[in-house]
Amino acid sequence: MQLNQQDLTGLDKEFRRAFINSLAGFRQAVLVGSISAEGKTNLAIFNSLIHLGANPALFGLINRPDTVPRDTLQNIQSTGFYSLNYVSGADYQKAHQTSARYPTGVSEFEQVGFEEVFHDGFAAPFVAGAIVQIAMKFEERIDIQRNGTVMIVGSIQEVRIDHSLVEADGFVNLSAAGVLVSQGLDAYFTASPLGRLPYAKP
Template sequence: MKHFSTKAIGELESRQRARFINSLSGFKSANLVGTIDNKGVTNLSIVSSVFHIGASPALLGMIIRPTAVQVKEQAQTATHPQSVPRDTLANIEQTGVYTLNHVCVDIYQQAHQTSARYDAEVSEFDAVGLTESYLDGVAAPFVLESQLKFSLSVREITPLKINNTILIIGEVTHVLVDDKAVKADGYIDIEALNTTAVSGLDSYHVTERLSRQSYAKVGKNTKMLTVSGD
């Protein structure tokens, strides 16, 4: 087994180090963040940093890299990565609303292309060939081709001092999902929706369920459940 010390990791070329460290957390969700600015220009950006915070209220967190302005205002050191303008963050700050759209097998290549540095005046929807979709009362665009998508209202935006990244916490307001994927106990069978996972920065995966497991209790072995929770 190969051993990487702090020193060895630090000596890796910057892109190699980024791929290496991004691989450590394993499989992550692949989501497209849909936003719109005050001029009506839409933006679409792939992220793999979405995570659950709580169910009541329904909160999800997301990490965004620092904006160019934030980096410029602070002394840059080796721990402060270079950055580019973040249209996603700017739009969320302007409107207070955004959507998250699961990346399914049919669109993963187009989803990955949204990570390119398009000008702010260019909509990634148009650039990569995905379709804007709207719901009454939600300003931000959904991705029509996504099989599981939901809108969120901003609850907190917090800069993280350790590396200038931005934590965005949103409350889920609307969920759009094929009813066949929602089980009686509330479980959403995302595998049935062909949702992909991502590892590292650029590797996409389909999943294969081993099983659902029963509620764990001390002194009692868990048992395998069906997808429906039986």
């Protein structure tokens, strides 16, 4: 099957959205915890986390104004802090449910049944019991001219993870914990290991 640019433009809008989103492949499912200036907590699933650098430790997050609740972006910019939470594959239905468009001010924590927890006075809430919990500080907003997409660049402030998942060389064994993986708008997976490989040399 071959689709050129003209074919893509001619596709039904919903079909194209599902096709292009899922075509981008597998990604980490991440629940982003935030809080409004008025103190209302928010939790939203994203699948657009990007590693930008290890020192300083920076992650990016893509916000598409049309498909992702704006509450998260708004909260991150007004408070300067947010949390990244990875949950188990067993929680995929609850995780997906955070993508529903609840009215601003309604907390997805309560609505979908994840318990919120605050750590050490950090402004944003975390998902209690999440396998990975990362405290993030907003660093830079980048507007992508081509289509109005926004990238949020954040620095890692703190990482909480069970020490048994961190291997001797630093590798985080997320598949051993059954961490949730996503693809496209609505598909969920766990990862089955093929193996790790030594540093490649010519």
